Amino acid sequence: MTDVDSDRIERLEDFLRRMNAADRDLSHAVIRPKDAATLILVDRSGPVPKVLLGKRHTRLKFMPGKFVFPGGRLDPTDKAMPIATPLDPQAEMRLMQRFHKASPVRARALALAAVRETFEETGLLLGQSGEAAKAPAGAWSEFARHKVLPDLRNIHFVGRAITPPGRLRRFDARFFTMDASAIAHRVEGVTGPDAELVELVWMPLTEAKQLDMPAVTGVMLEELDGRIADGFGHDLPVPFYRVIRGKFCRELL
Numbered sequence: 001m002t003d004v005d006s007d008r009i010e011r012l013e014d015f016l017r018r019m020n021a022a023d024r025d026l027s028h029a030v031i032r033p034k035d036a037a038t039l040i041l042v043d044r045s046g047p048v049p050k051v052l053l054g055k056r057h058t059r060l061k062f063m064p065g066k067f068v069f070p071g072g073r074l075d076p077t078d079k080a081m082p083i084a085t086p087l088d089p090q091a092e093m094r095l096m097q098r099f100h101k102a103s104p105v106r107a108r109a110l111a112l113a114a115v116r117e118t119f120e121e122t123g124l125l126l127g128q129s130g131e132a133a134k135a136p137a138g139a140w141s142e143f144a145r146h147k148v149l150p151d152l153r154n155i156h157f158v159g160r161a162i163t164p165p166g167r168l169r170r171f172d173a174r175f176f177t178m179d180a181s182a183i184a185h186r187v188e189g190v191t192g193p194d195a196e197l198v199e200l201v202w203m204p205l206t207e208a209k210q211l212d213m214p215a216v217t218g219v220m221l222e223e224l225d226g227r228i229a230d231g232f233g234h235d236l237p238v239p240f241y242r243v244i245r246g247k248f249c250r251e252l253l
Contacts, residue, residue: 034171037071037175038068039070040052040069040177041182049228050204051205051208052070053068053200054070054198054199057194057196068213068217069175070120070121071118072117072120073171077136077138077139078112080136081143083108084152092104094237094253095107095111111150111152111155114155114176115127119142122190122197123187125183125184127150127182129149130149132148146185148185159223159238159239159241160175160239161241164243205221216241219241239252240253
């Protein structure tokens with residue numbers, strides 16, 4: 001493990017120690033983490049890569065006022081959405097590692113969950129032109145209405161993190177990234193003063209790290225920065241953060 005990796009783990013451990021009573025409940029049985037997906041949109045059209053972050057409403061109970069990437073829980077409809085192109089085989093393989101009842105369908109559903117959640121929280125439809133006659137109801141119907149099919153070939157799996165035990169909300173979150181050129185359409189009015197995300201910002205990676213964000217968000221920004229420097233290929237190993245016997249561990253998938 002490098003000094004950089006140790007610094008990231010130390011930051012996560014410090015975050016765990018500072019969790020307040022509202023986020024911790026050690027009196028109950030361990031809560032099983034929910035499968036979730038997060039998407040980091042990267043704009044590399046300029047001299048400096050920028051990432052898209054949203055500021056959560058201050059009235060929300062979970063992470064109020066924090067800057068986050070769009071994301072949320074896996075939904076049953078994510079398995080049924082048609083796609084334009086499949087996942088890269090390397091991404092699919094790594095998504096299925098350390099995954100209970102893993103399958104290509106479940107791996108694809110996680111990537112689709114990131115795309116769907118991004119639309120629900122930002123209004124951005126990611127993909128390419130195409131008909132989706134059998135799109136599931138709900139958010140996916142908007143993709144069909146605007147004739148956009150998710151393009152999974154260009155989505156990168158860049159990280160995974162499981163919320164530590166002792167929290168009321170636990171997620172097994174997979175972090176994906178996609179180039180901003182994948183934005184096919186935007187539905188206006190999704191963000192605003194009464195929405196979950198009150199504003200969206202595009203920021204250079206170095207500046208984004210200075211925002212008020214959860215520790216894992218900052219760590220994944222650093223992982224992304226290193227990944228871009230290493231060529232941004234699908235063949236790069238994927239970091240997996242979790243707590244084992246009270247200590248954060250970083251494993252490579």
